[in-house]
Amino acid sequence: MSNQTTNELDLLRNLILGTEKNKITVLEKHFNDANTKIEDVSSVLPQAIKLSIHQNEQLADELAPVVEKAVKVSVKRDIRIFADALYPVIGPAIRKSMSETIMQMLQSINQAIEHSFSWKGIKWRFEAWKSGKTFAEIVLKHSLIYRVEQVFLIQKKTGLLLQHTTLNEVVQQDANLVSAMLTAIQDFVRDSFHHSLDDDTFNKTSNHQSNTTEHNLNQISMGDFSIWIEQGPDAVIAVALKGTAPKLLRQELITTLENIHQQYTTEIQEFDGDETNFNQVNEQLKHCLLSQYKSEEKKLSWMTLGAVLGVILGILMWFFLYLYKAQRWENYVNIIKTEPGIVITDITHHNGQTILHGLRDPLAKKPTEIASANKLTQPYTLGNFSFQPFNNEQIIFHLEPYQSLAKTIFLRRIKQQIQPPKDVEVYFNKNILTLSGKAGTDWISTLKKNIHFISNNYQSNLSQLISTIDLSTINTPKTVQLKINKGNVTATGVAPYDWIIKTKVTIQKIPGITHYDDSQLRIDLSSLNAPKNVRLNFNKGILNVSGHAHNNWIKKLSARALSLPGIEKINLKNLVNTDIRLLSKLKQDFETESVYYQRSKTISSNSNVNKDLQRILKKLQLLIQQAQLLSTDLRIIIQGFSDSRGNYSTRYKVSYLRAEHVRQYFIRQGINNSILSSHAMAKKNHATTHSSEQENQLNRRVSFIVHFLPVEKGK
Amino acid sequence: MKKYKICLLGSFAVGKTSLVQRFVKGIFSEKYLTTLGVKIDKKMITIDNTEMEFIIWDLAGEDEFITVRDSYLRGTAAYLLVIDGTRNETLETAISLHERMQQENQSLPFVLLINKSDLKEQWTIDATKITELKQSGWNTIETSAKTNKGVAEAFQLLASNLLKN
Numbered sequence: 001m002s003n004q005t006t007n008e009l010d011l012l013r014n015l016i017l018g019t020e021k022n023k024i025t026v027l028e029k030h031f032n033d034a035n036t037k038i039e040d041v042s043s044v045l046p047q048a049i050k051l052s053i054h055q056n057e058q059l060a061d062e063l064a065p066v067v068e069k070a071v072k073v074s075v076k077r078d079i080r081i082f083a084d085a086l087y088p089v090i091g092p093a094i095r096k097s098m099s100e101t102i103m104q105m106l107q108s109i110n111q112a113i114e115h116s117f118s119w120k121g122i123k124w125r126f127e128a129w130k131s132g133k134t135f136a137e138i139v140l141k142h143s144l145i146y147r148v149e150q151v152f153l154i155q156k157k158t159g160l161l162l163q164h165t166t167l168n169e170v171v172q173q174d175a176n177l178v179s180a181m182l183t184a185i186q187d188f189v190r191d192s193f194h195h196s197l198d199d200d201t202f203n204k205t206s207n208h209q210s211n212t213t214e215h216n217l218n219q220i221s222m223g224d225f226s227i228w229i230e231q232g233p234d235a236v237i238a239v240a241l242k243g244t245a246p247k248l249l250r251q252e253l254i255t256t257l258e259n260i261h262q263q264y265t266t267e268i269q270e271f272d273g274d275e276t277n278f279n280q281v282n283e284q285l286k287h288c289l290l291s292q293y294k295s296e297e298k299k300l301s302w303m304t305l306g307a308v309l310g311v312i313l314g315i316l317m318w319f320f321l322y323l324y325k326a327q328r329w330e331n332y333v334n335i336i337k338t339e340p341g342i343v344i345t346d347i348t349h350h351n352g353q354t355i356l357h358g359l360r361d362p363l364a365k366k367p368t369e370i371a372s373a374n375k376l377t378q379p380y381t382l383g384n385f386s387f388q389p390f391n392n393e394q395i396i397f398h399l400e401p402y403q404s405l406a407k408t409i410f411l412r413r414i415k416q417q418i419q420p421p422k423d424v425e426v427y428f429n430k431n432i433l434t435l436s437g438k439a440g441t442d443w444i445s446t447l448k449k450n451i452h453f454i455s456n457n458y459q460s461n462l463s464q465l466i467s468t469i470d471l472s473t474i475n476t477p478k479t480v481q482l483k484i485n486k487g488n489v490t491a492t493g494v495a496p497y498d499w500i501i502k503t504k505v506t507i508q509k510i511p512g513i514t515h516y517d518d519s520q521l522r523i524d525l526s527s528l529n530a531p532k533n534v535r536l537n538f539n540k541g542i543l544n545v546s547g548h549a550h551n552n553w554i555k556k557l558s559a560r561a562l563s564l565p566g567i568e569k570i571n572l573k574n575l576v577n578t579d580i581r582l583l584s585k586l587k588q589d590f591e592t593e594s595v596y597y598q599r600s601k602t603i604s605s606n607s608n609v610n611k612d613l614q615r616i617l618k619k620l621q622l623l624i625q626q627a628q629l630l631s632t633d634l635r636i637i638i639q640g641f642s643d644s645r646g647n648y649s650t651r652y653k654v655s656y657l658r659a660e661h662v663r664q665y666f667i668r669q670g671i672n673n674s675i676l677s678s679h680a681m682a683k684k685n686h687a688t689t690h691s692s693e694q695e696n697q698l699n700r701r702v703s704f705i706v707h708f709l710p711v712e713k714g715k
Numbered sequence: 716m717k718k719y720k721i722c723l724l725g726s727f728a729v730g731k732t733s734l735v736q737r738f739v740k741g742i743f744s745e746k747y748l749t750t751l752g753v754k755i756d757k758k759m760i761t762i763d764n765t766e767m768e769f770i771i772w773d774l775a776g777e778d779e780f781i782t783v784r785d786s787y788l789r790g791t792a793a794y795l796l797v798i799d800g801t802r803n804e805t806l807e808t809a810i811s812l813h814e815r816m817q818q819e820n821q822s823l824p825f826v827l828l829i830n831k832s833d834l835k836e837q838w839t840i841d842a843t844k845i846t847e848l849k850q851s852g853w854n855t856i857e858t859s860a861k862t863n864k865g866v867a868e869a870f871q872l873l874a875s876n877l878l879k880n
């Protein structure tokens with residue numbers, strides 16, 4: 001194309017497109033300018049990236065290598081920037097993974113101690129249950145003994161104190177000075193030993209990081225006291241504590257420091273010396289004021305206390321028993337040494353046995369008796385506890401027999417020989433063997449003959465012995481009193497006949513009796529059981545009985561009385577049998593009764609008759625009863641009478657009917673038929689004309705006669 | 716109330732510890748006990764009704780064997796350079812220490828203390844050099860820990876420089 005045509009074309013373009021062309025030129029210029037391009041892209045880049053991320057992941061893929069490279073470069077240049085940036089993130093991340101691991105570890109500790117049933121274990125288990133914590137946590141807790149007293153938050157760069165907190169009870173130093181000094185010390189240590197650490201051959205591999213690896217002083221200790229320091233990028237946390245803190249505390253410091261950094265990085269970096277900006281941090285620092293007390297560990301546990309008390313008690317007990325045993329033994333030896341008839345010459349010990357050598361009179365007490373009397377071998381008991389200080393096998397006696405002249409033993413021996421009666425006392429009165437009291441004449445005279453042989457050189461005195469008549473052989477009944485007056489014996493009271501007779505003979509044989517009088521002794525008639533209205537009198541073989549008595553007693557009397565020795569005859573003349581007397585009285589009474597009838601009236605309709613009959617029946621019954629008591633048979637004769645009217649035959653008939661009427665009535669009332677007989681008493685020649693009506697009335701009757709039959713022999 | 720880390724820098728035995736003792740506790744001792752590492756004290760200062768707390772780091776003086784540690788200087792808000800008027804070489808040490816501080820932070824306030832002014836007749840210090848320094852903007856003050864001359868003023872001057880900053 002020629003230049004001309006080009007120009008012409010341009011001209012044409014200008015004509016047609018005039019303004020547009022100018023615009024295009026401007027656009028062209030805009031596009032070709034690098035500066036304006038950058039501006040354009042930068043204005044849309046954030047939006048573009050945002051959109052791209054939403055649509056697909058290509059952009060992220062494309063950017064990844066770039067970012068990776070950038071990070072590498074940055075780290076190479078200065079790792080500190082990156083470390084500082086990562087610091088708040090890395091801690092929590094690591095901690096999370098750690099806590100998982102620790103949880104597992106706690107779990108396994110838990111299982112390890114699960115089956116330990118120590119007292120402490122049980123106690124902690126209870127505590128865990130109570131507090132809702134795991135057992136392992138409680139175990140961990142009990143292994144701590146420390147107390148954090150102060151917490152310092154220090155700006156790393158200046159060493160100025162950002163915040164400080166302390167336990168109330170702790171004496172405070174100037175926290176600002178401490179803070180600065182701590183920083184200085186750290187700096188000093190780091191600067192002084194940094195070099196040598198880096199030169200360490202083992203660290204060679206990490207040499208390229210030497211400028212970034214911080215060697216920090218993280219603990220200062222002085223005896224029980226220590227300061228723990230934890231470094232952050234901008235701040236340092238330091239705690240002053242007493243005792244031995246667990247690793248857990250370090251973890252707490254790290255966590256606190258990380259939290260503070262997260263929240264206050266800029267504030268710390270731009271700290272201008274005004275502490276009040278960090279007042280809120282104080283609360284967080286307070287979390288580090290940890291403490292754990294092992295108070296119950298320090299205390300004497302109940303078990304130990306119990307054991308110690310037990311041992312002390314045991315020792316006391318042993319000591320007490322030892323004293324007790326010694327005391328008993330000493331008592332025993334003293335007693336046995338003073339025991340008459342026993343002489344201890346030596347005490348030896350052999351094979352756990354104690355042997356007492358010496359002499360013993362056979363009449364002396366046995367050593368074992370003394371031992372038991374002295375409670376030597378008796379066990380000592382206190383509640384369930386029993387302790388036997390000595391047993392019989394432990395104590396052996398080698399005692400030879402001998403005759404002791406000790407007074408007690410001598411008395412024992414002499415008593416054995418002379419057998420004194422119970423009223424006689426044998427004793428020493430100022431070395432004189434004395435016998436006093438009453439004794440039989442025989443016994444005394446025998447003693448007198450032999451006393452020289454028996455008294456064994458002791459002087460003797462028998463003058464106080466009173467010779468007595470010994471009546472013990474005659475078996476005096478209690479009812480008899482014997483009075484002795486110089487050989488005269490008088491018996492009074494009541495005694496069985498037998499005894500009276502026997503004594504008359506035997507008493508004469510008793511030595512010392514010259515005369516025996518039993519005239520006042522009455523024979524014992526108590527076995528006759530005389531009623532109180534009866535008097536008995538025994539005289540010369542005849543028993544006189546007087547007074548009143550029932551038939552029963554009288555019947556038995558003769559047999560009983562005659563069975564008593566000495567009674568030959570019984571005189572009953574003066575004795576009244578009250579039963580017989582009553583019988584005759586009842587007979588008389590019955591015989592006075594009559595039943596009166598009215599004239600011509602039928603017998604049964606007579607009401608008066610019935611009344612009479614009832615009364616008479618009662619009397620008859622009494623009479624029969626009494627007769628039976630006396631074993632007397634009786635017959636009741638019922639006599640019927642009639643008045644003088646009518647002829648004999650009628651009168652006879654009437655009188656018979658009347659008697660029969662009464663008899664039938666008695667039978668009906670249960671009276672034995674065999675004792676009743678009825679008789680008609682009508683007179684043949686009755687002087688009717690002379691009889692008044694009064695007489696007639698009296699004759700219209702039934703009367704009674706009682707006969708006692710003699711007792712049939714053999715009944 | 717704000718707190719500030721203040722450092723005392725200078726050659727050995729120029730009287731750093733003595734000045735702090737005088738300022739903080741009001742006492743002075745002829746005895747020379749060289750400071751090992753650092754000794755820290757605290758003092759309240761009031762300037763124009765503003766209270767401030769100085770945490771004073773009294774650093775061991777420089778000698779042939781010991782150089783002041785960088786770490787001690789970190790975070791310093793202001794510093795006092797101390798020289799001994801009777802020892803001219805202490806000024807050189809002070810200047811080199813100042814240069815070290817300037818490398819870290821150009822704008823830190825400081826004051827030069829020419830100590831032992833009670834021994835002025837024995838002074839060997841190069842007066843022209845001092846004048847030069849003054850002209851280049853240094854604040855200088857003659858002090859005596861022994862007589863208490865200029866001690867409080869030196870700290871006050873530093874404090875007001877700090878506030879101006």
Ligand SMILES: Nc1nc2c(ncn2[C@@H]2O[C@H](COP(=O)(O)OP(=O)(O)OP(=O)(O)O)[C@@H](O)[C@H]2O)c(=O)[nH]1
Pocket residue numbers: 725726727728729730731732733734744745746747748749750751774775776777830831832833834858859860861862
């Ligand atoms: N006459 C006089 N003596 C002073 C003065 N200040 C300090 N001294 C004495 O100088 C000696 C050193 O003083 P220090 O305060 O210990 O010096 P320093 O600078 O702390 O020394 P280092 O700690 O070793 O660096 C001591 O004997 C002081 O008594 C002063 O103003 N006048």
Ligand SMILES: [Mg+2]
Pocket residue numbers: 731732733748749750773774775776
């Ligand atoms: Mg000093």
